[in-house]
Amino acid sequence: MSVQNILAFEKAGQIIEKYGYNRAKLIPILQEIQNEYRYLPEELMVYVATMLGTTSSHVYGVASFYSHFTLKLKGKYVVRVCDGTACHVKKSTRLLEAVRAHLRLAEDQNTTPDFLFTVETVACLGTCGRAPAMSINGEVYGLLTDETAVAVIRDIQDKEQASHE
Amino acid sequence: MKTNQTVTVDNKVVPIEGERNLLELIRKAGVEIPTFCYHSEMSIYGACRLCMVDVEGMGMVPSCSTVPRAGMVVKTSTPEIRETRKMILELLLASHQGDCQTCRKGDDCRLLALANRLGVRDVRFKKKGRNLPLDLSSPSIARDPNKCILCGDCVRMCSEIQGVGAIGFAGRGAHSIVTPCFNREIAAVECIDCGQCTKVCPTGALTIKSDTTEVFKAIQSQDKYVVAAIAPAVRVAIGEEFGLDAGANAVGKTIATLRMMGFDAVYDVSYSADLTIMEEGTELLSRVTSGENLPMFTSCCPGWVKFMEQYYSDFASNLSTCKSPQQMLGALVKETLPDAIKKDRKDIVFVSIMPCTAKKFEARREEFKAADSPDVDYVITTHELALLIREQGIVFSEMEPEAFDMPYGFNTGGGVIFGNSGGVSEAAIRFTGEKLTGKKNEDYVIREVRGEDGVREVEYDFSGTKLKMAVVSGLANARTVMNGIRDGSRSYDFVEVMACPGGCVNGGGQPVSVDRLARKKRTEGLYRTDKMLQLHKPQENPYIKDLYDNLLGVPNSHKAHELLHTNYHARSRIKSDRIEQPAETDKLPVSICFGTGCFIRGSQKLLSQLTSFIAGNELEDRVSLGATFCFEQCDKGPVVRIGDETITHCTRVKAVEALTEKLHL
Amino acid sequence: MSEAVDLKARAKAYQENTRDIKKRVVVCAGTGCIAGGALKVIDKFEAVIREKGLSVALTINKHEDGYQVTGSGCQGFCQMGPVVTIHPDNIMYCKVAPEDVEEIVEKSVLKDGIVDRLAYTHKPDGKAYPKKDEIPFYRDQHHVVLQKCGNIDPSDINEYIALGGYAQAEQAAKMTSEEICSVMMDTGLKGRGGAGFPAGKKWDMARQNESEKKYVICNGDEGDPGAFMDSAVMEGNPHSIIEGMMIAAMAIGADEGYVYVRMEYPLAVKRIRAAVKAAQEAGILGDHMLGTDRPFDITVMEGAGAFVCGEETALIASVEGKRGMPSPKPPYPAQKGLFGKPTVINNVETLSTVPMCLQTGAEEYRKLGTPSASGTKTFALTGHVLNTGLIEVPFGETLRTIVHKIAGGVTEESGDLSPEGFKAVQIGGPSGGCLTQEHLDMPLDYEHLKAIGAMVGSGGLVVMNHNTCMVEIARYFMEFTQNESCGKCVVCREGTKQMLDILTDITQGRATMEQLDLLEELAGVVKKASLCGLGKAAPNPVLSTLKYFRDEYVEHIVNKRCPTGQCKALRAYSINPEKCVGCGACVRKCPTGAITGEKKAPHVIDAEKCVKCGACKDACKFGAVLK
């Protein structure tokens, strides 16, 4: 199984308990579980369904509806390149291509093999005045060029590299 | 102001009489609005947009989700509406993948029918099929998501009416799909095989899993002796496939047809329904006397049985131990026929003809096998039988009625009404009532248990013995009743549950009727048949008497138990072999069950206790903790497996004891 | 019964404490400026002031003689961020870096001077504008909603109170629910979330539906790409939303509220959460709202990434823990909303305006805007203009003022002004339509926009120059809606898919005129037959670009040519032999080796190999490469 530790169940249990086993709180519960494990493992979704007294197909239906939820493990850094209107007219598509090329992502691939980066697009980060923009794990970067965007990523790569040595 | 409570529909004035939407009112006016996503018994979904009509001052509105208001002027067909409907169908057809010529839905496809009715002759959009895999895992239903138009009918049926929720929407937008959780195969999830979803599905996305080819092969094979057995509800519905009225009893024609097709013997499942009453009634009487395992639940509906095993296994011992009529007959035939006709058990093929898709699942249950061959070899539904008949070109309507083969062809009215909700209860009362009072009862009709409601409660007093009963159909209703029993707010002695709303007359394998009153007419058909028969009480069936005299002795005898009874057990809802930890060779594997049963019995607390015990004794390197879903012993939860030992009703003390022993602490 | 909440005392204490503050430095701490490094600027200000042995007040809680440094919400001019304003002098500095702080402190904090190089310089006239009010971008705006937003410290509830905050809620507590509704109806305040339904009327409906439980929901899902007005208000003035919700709750008799915030706005989530907590601690929210007998409390919920959840019924489904799929109306939320109870759901800006409406009174409020559309509207102004950002103008303002005055004019790709370059404005994002030259003097309000097939929408304004391909823009919006369609109803799910397909075909030169007719027919059906607003509005960009720029479509289809050269598939690069000097610069840049030629002789492009990246055009110093 992909959850390496049974403690995941305990953790999930605490989260669900915190929300009073309330079925209406499914979304915040899944959000917290995902914050913990970076994705939603099936086993935990079955568990959530059990604890909330609902069906697994309902939990799966909700998890697969919202784009924030991910059923596959994502990278440690989630790069979200804005393709909102403001960014689009400022050529965000090229920015995205540059970032993907730098990370050598193949056409149908969004996550690097080392699970360090996942690249996605997002419709507006709320910083349209500084388009084009992207965010990495919630931190927003604006007025980007291909070069500055790649530089931000390179910095993270270097930092990660250093922490491994 | 009664007079003003009207709506004008296409120049016709129609009174508003409590219709919850315009659609119902327009139907009342005699106009058949095309729809895919509206079913009167389910919630309004509003997704197909076909039901749009023009209301003066409002423009085009969906009639299913518009409340009728006095004075509305409705047009159901304007050029705009016509174009819109056509375009909707064009859009659907463009994303539809499959050939009508080879489609499992055959003539029942509403998409095809509507495209024809609305005169769609051209699809101007690009074809955009999705090439999703078929799911043929289930014994009862087949899924082809490429044909799904996402009307959601099946989803609402499964959750709102059946209370199961085995399938649901997943994904979003153009990626939406109706699927079991995590895109698993349907056989791996909690589907109880009732087939109700296939009945509401307008397309070939959900269909009955067909076994006709196997049956055809068996009939054709020279060395097989092929027995057909017809269920009660089949006879009042099969005619609809051939232009007869709903509810007309066509059993004679069916028998004749089956003989013509080459079946060697044709028996009646009503016979074994009579037998079921003898066994189940006797069981009820002894439980009432002893007061044990009450309420007793009927066990003749395999959809309900699986539901019970999955969700209410703490009541598993309350299920009657009787096999269903289908399984009783299969077991009897396979037991007695080899001697009678001098053939090996393996050369006798038992085919049952059922209103039911869940029976296909039931026939495959491990419990119902002997000497490696199943008691019931194949189950085909009413609808599949009709397909076989048509395939062979037999003109059903012109067949001269024939009679069943004996001995398993003789029935009483009690066995016949098994086909509708309340029938089992009524037959059971006809039997137990006489047993308890010791008096013969001339009037056999028990009106109180009849009716259309999904939950009906009745109470009887038979010479001082009170029997409180509930008649339930539709599993969402069963859920309500079971929860009530569990929390003590309801109590009964006997509960009849039929998975399908209205019982088997409305089974998942019955013809999909255009007649909205079909279910009611079929039920009436069964009561009419009962009335026309000479005998109404199972205990009066002479062939049943013979059976006890010659083979079984008395009801609930040892022999009867061997042949006609079984046991039911807890069953996990979602098959998951994936959560157990990979065995780490030098560690002691400990698995805690996190299924519902164990969860409500405290597995989470147990986990905290065990982790703190392990940490406190620094055993992390010696124990590998894992989780699992359901050891299928949910009623004895929490269940923990330590090494190869399974501990039920596990507590901290028990677990620590086992750990201490196994780790030589 | 808890203590009555003494707002006056809090306000007084705050004023006492700030009385001797000499200068107040407001560093914008909105998402945009933070992305530009604003937090480091704040730190630096503190450090520098401290270094000089002066006292800096961060949160105002004790009598301090000195200087105050505070963060604010978005000041609207994010492009120029991080921006810093200095009060009371009303100086605004742009693009401030930590290195600049020392000088600012020396010149403008300790003294009353100006750092000229940090003042905004207006390209068209080349002048520097150190005073905020005089900057052309601000000069022609009318700030009501945004007034506090860029000035106050969103994390300080007392500052909000000191400026008259929560007084309107206190006032409302003394009114009957009918009275509140009737005042709101008189103000004519229309919902700012898109549909423009009168807020007072909606409240009154919910008020009249008897129920022991009712809810108020603030819709902060703001999913329109390119719009960030609500995010700015949530970040910059969260207490005004809370106050608005309290008034709504009193107007309908609700005891529970939700703020549903889009998950892509972590800062907004953080600020509104903090504000709710502060209001709870102050006794403003809770079992005894403002010390009264009525309970009202607020839960903040983060969305999970679905544009359609901005639609009210979908939002409700989402709060209930379900898939965010809209459901047919009626029943409306005011009749049967959250958990089946009467629910008022309003947009962030609407709610934030409510206290102000009560404060000024209906009559006064109606003086702003037009008779049918009272008040002001915020817009997110982006695209090919000199100044982009968040703006606020009264209803009835013209596009001309916005584009030419506030935004400072249309620009080229390069950022240079392009006096003749205006082509169109997309208003209302993917649900809206485009406005052209002929609409420059049309008053912007609900009716006028509706009449020409556009809408106010949430307030996205994207200005496009003459180099923008309108077909490509329509395709872009369609791609967005198609991605965000919930998939429930056929016409939207399948219709947007097919519309996108046809639009893609057009931009790639594969489409036929029959397909164009089909597109138009389909757009009509999707508009009329969709279940919710997303589908109903999805065809708007297509229909309006078709209306005003039909010839561009035809050009793509018939002549397989994109008039603006934006559609990559239709671009053909070639070298003008007259101009080419054979320098070979382009050869070195071409990624596919498509260019060949003898040195010093005209080069040629092999169209088969060319992937239309445009690198050669950028490389050629002689303008020989043609597109």
Ligand SMILES: Cc1cc2nc3c(=O)[nH]c(=O)nc-3n(C[C@H](O)[C@H](O)[C@H](O)COP(=O)(O)O)c2cc1C
């Ligand atoms: C697809 C779609 C998206 C919407 N998104 C938003 C949104 O992000 N924010 C918002 O306030 N209203 C949005 N709305 C409008 C809401 O449904 C609703 O009308 C609004 O929140 C009511 O508040 P108001 O009356 O204050 O405008 C959206 C509507 C649709 C159809």
Ligand code: SF4
């Ligand atoms: S589902 Fe209907 S339309 Fe589709 S292939 Fe089958 S018969 Fe034809």
Ligand code: SF4
């Ligand atoms: S209906 Fe037409 S297309 Fe279909 S099989 Fe017959 S002839 Fe062929």
Ligand code: SF4
């Ligand atoms: S067969 Fe019954 S239980 Fe199974 S998916 Fe269909 S409706 Fe649900």
Ligand code: SF4
């Ligand atoms: S499977 Fe059938 S019933 Fe279910 S959504 Fe698809 S088309 Fe409708």
Ligand code: SF4
């Ligand atoms: S009610 Fe009848 S048809 Fe339905 S599942 Fe049960 S046995 Fe089958």
Ligand code: SF4
């Ligand atoms: S119009 Fe689109 S978003 Fe709205 S309900 Fe229909 S499919 Fe969903």
Ligand code: SF4
């Ligand atoms: S456009 Fe790009 S690929 Fe084409 S010739 Fe120029 S450099 Fe080469």
Ligand code: SF4
């Ligand atoms: S860069 Fe321009 S001038 Fe030089 S070879 Fe290329 S096209 Fe000719």
Ligand code: FES
């Ligand atoms: S469009 Fe990119 S931040 Fe808004």
Ligand code: FES
């Ligand atoms: S029946 Fe009304 S929308 Fe489907």
Ligand code: FES
């Ligand atoms: S839940 Fe079935 S054994 Fe635990």
Ligand code: FES
């Ligand atoms: S975020 Fe600072 S001005 Fe907008």
